[in-house]
Amino acid sequence: MSATQATTAELRAPRAPFDRALLLVVPATVFMLALFIYPFVYGLILSFEPPQGGWLANYQKFFTTDNLWTTIGKTLQLALPATIINVGVALPIAYKMRVRSRWQRIVTTLLVVPITLGTVLIAEGMLTYFGPKGWLAQFLQLTHIYEGAIRLTHNYWGVLISLVISGFPFAFLLILSYVTGIDPVLARAASTLGADSKAQFRHIYLPLLAPGLAMCFCLAFVQAFSVFPSAVLLGAPAGPTRVISIAAYEAAFEQYDYSLASAIAMIMGFVQLVIVAFVLSLRNWFYKGPVTGGKG
Amino acid sequence: MADAGVAVNRQPGAATARVASRTPWSDRAWSALLWGVMTLFLVNVALMIAAVATNSFASRWLGTWLPQGWTAKWYLDAWKEFQLANILWVTVEVVFAVVFLSLLIGVPAAYTLARRNFVGKRALMLLFLLPLMVPPITYGIPLATVLYQAHLGGTLAGVILANLIPAAPFVILVMTPFIEQIDPNLESAARVFGASTPRVFVHVLVPLLAPGILAASLLVLVRTIALFELTFLTAGPDSQTLVVALYYAVFAAGVRAPQSVDAMAMIYMLVTLVWLLIALRFVNPTQLVSRVKENPGGAL
Numbered sequence: 001m002s003a004t005q006a007t008t009a010e011l012r013a014p015r016a017p018f019d020r021a022l023l024l025v026v027p028a029t030v031f032m033l034a035l036f037i038y039p040f041v042y043g044l045i046l047s048f049e050p051p052q053g054g055w056l057a058n059y060q061k062f063f064t065t066d067n068l069w070t071t072i073g074k075t076l077q078l079a080l081p082a083t084i085i086n087v088g089v090a091l092p093i094a095y096k097m098r099v100r101s102r103w104q105r106i107v108t109t110l111l112v113v114p115i116t117l118g119t120v121l122i123a124e125g126m127l128t129y130f131g132p133k134g135w136l137a138q139f140l141q142l143t144h145i146y147e148g149a150i151r152l153t154h155n156y157w158g159v160l161i162s163l164v165i166s167g168f169p170f171a172f173l174l175i176l177s178y179v180t181g182i183d184p185v186l187a188r189a190a191s192t193l194g195a196d197s198k199a200q201f202r203h204i205y206l207p208l209l210a211p212g213l214a215m216c217f218c219l220a221f222v223q224a225f226s227v228f229p230s231a232v233l234l235g236a237p238a239g240p241t242r243v244i245s246i247a248a249y250e251a252a253f254e255q256y257d258y259s260l261a262s263a264i265a266m267i268m269g270f271v272q273l274v275i276v277a278f279v280l281s282l283r284n285w286f287y288k289g290p291v292t293g294g295k296g
Numbered sequence: 297m298a299d300a301g302v303a304v305n306r307q308p309g310a311a312t313a314r315v316a317s318r319t320p321w322s323d324r325a326w327s328a329l330l331w332g333v334m335t336l337f338l339v340n341v342a343l344m345i346a347a348v349a350t351n352s353f354a355s356r357w358l359g360t361w362l363p364q365g366w367t368a369k370w371y372l373d374a375w376k377e378f379q380l381a382n383i384l385w386v387t388v389e390v391v392f393a394v395v396f397l398s399l400l401i402g403v404p405a406a407y408t409l410a411r412r413n414f415v416g417k418r419a420l421m422l423l424f425l426l427p428l429m430v431p432p433i434t435y436g437i438p439l440a441t442v443l444y445q446a447h448l449g450g451t452l453a454g455v456i457l458a459n460l461i462p463a464a465p466f467v468i469l470v471m472t473p474f475i476e477q478i479d480p481n482l483e484s485a486a487r488v489f490g491a492s493t494p495r496v497f498v499h500v501l502v503p504l505l506a507p508g509i510l511a512a513s514l515l516v517l518v519r520t521i522a523l524f525e526l527t528f529l530t531a532g533p534d535s536q537t538l539v540v541a542l543y544y545a546v547f548a549a550g551v552r553a554p555q556s557v558d559a560m561a562m563i564y565m566l567v568t569l570v571w572l573l574i575a576l577r578f579v580n581p582t583q584l585v586s587r588v589k590e591n592p593g594g595a596l
Contacts, residue, residue: 024493116518118568165344
């Protein structure tokens with residue numbers, strides 16, 4: 001320990017020449033390494049050690065079996081529209097509510113409810129409410145808005161609606177926290193220079209929001225991509241909503257083929273990483289600049 | 297939570313109000329559309345919850361607006377049939393163990409990350425961010441495999457460990473900005489008087505961090521109650537939490553009366569809502585989805 005370091009260290013911790021504060025991060029690091037990184041690496045290695053066949057047999061099986069490789073497309077068909085709807089609708093509404101008011105407080109509080117209730121409860125609620133004999137169907141038939149049979153559960157639409165119900169509040173609250181983090185002085189400066197509200201949004205808020213929006217898109221996408229309970233309960237888990245997480249679950253807990261299950265989990269993680277990397281690179285292409293007005 | 301921006305935020309609000317009086321027709325229509333979408337969404341979610349509540353008290357409800365009769369027997373049924381007392385107790389054990397352990401390992405780590413610069417700090421931050429960016433199913437399946445090999449799969453300990461993976465990083469991300477706000481001179485002063493690191497923690501940091509710790513623990517609590525995937529993958533018959541039990545009840549819907557399932561859903565909802573209402577008294581709703589970054593300079 002050199003003399004200059006010793007003086008500051010002595011002021012801080014007279015009895016400890018080594019900065020013992022660094023030890024405080026050890027339990028969390030060890031925990032994450034043991035329970036997050038180790039299983040991941042273990043799963044990756046396991047996926048290359050199939051019970052029979054060469055080291056790539058699991059991946060070959062995935063991409064040649066019809067009810068396995070199609071799950072990627074089915075998952076993306078659900079997750080991408082859901083994410084685009086959630087982020088696309090949440091952005092204008094959050095922008096509208098950026099000014100602190102009683103309404104902002106009430107709406108944000110109300111929107112927290114669907115997030116905390118979780119997907120399982122939303123699925124159960126939807127089976128009752130959106131079902132063929134539910135209140136929505138009765139209302140639509142009573143008011144003659146729509147006369148045909150209403151099929152919003154046990155198919156693609158049921159899962160998509162449930163992804164919107166659980167994902168929209170999440171996207172809204174996240175974007176709201178980014179929008180309120182932008183200094184409104186910037187928009188006022190623009191308005192004194194004659195920018196109307198549309199121009200303010202396009203040239204002030206949108207560029208500053210771009211990193212936050214990209215982040216929000218990624219987080220919302222991750223949520224939608226791992227859709228599991230609603231795809232089983234509200235969808236057609238054998239057909240159009242057989243998403244990739246169902247395939248992984250079946251391999252692990254119904255066929256007890258942990259090797260194949262790990263391979264599917266790795267493919268799932270890889271597809272999701274590709275989308276996330278694409279969105280983040282899109283952000284860089286969209287906006288390059290030193291100003292960060294957002295939080296996080 | 298520091299509302300440093302309130303006073304300043306009022307002014308642009310007033311400005312938009314002035315502009316609104318002479319806004320063109322299209323802007324008003326746009327505004328009405330947004331409010332319409334929001335209202336439609338909230339009304340449908342509220343009705344959805346009301347439908348579950350109504351069904352849970354219905355004696356018989358088939359294709360009419362309201363059930364033919366009212367009864368509370370489904371709650372008794374659910375209590376006995378689903379062994380709810382047992383499930384609720386497991387849920388309490390899991391949730392409180394997760395909150396306590398995540399604070400125990402998360403707060404010290406957040407302290408070091410907030411106060412010190414060291415080699416590999418960025419890598420560590422990435423390590424703590426990753427579990428929040430990867431879908432739970434992706435790492436849940438290899439994790440369940442490892443836990444079953446270690447004979448922890450299907451046990452209460454396994455469920456708690458699995459739930460800690462997103463909880464501990466979340467505590468770190470929430471607590472780091474709180475710790476950054478505390479004046480380091482206070483710690484230095486305590487150390488001048490000979491306090492050791494544990495004593496600085498107990499007598500200086502923890503009291504000052506109490507609001508942050510409260511916020512973090514409530515957020516972890518609400519999130520853990522609702523976290524389905526990891527518990528589902530690691531729980532055995534005796535270590536199911538409420539949300540997993542509810543999933544199995546809905547999954548096997550043909551076997552049980554739907555009212556009984558809905559009664560259970562109501563109990564689950566009430567448990568969550570009580571804690572949510574408590575949490576909302578102390579935390580900003582946006583904190584439930586994102587980490588807090590109180591930045592007095594930037595929030596203006």
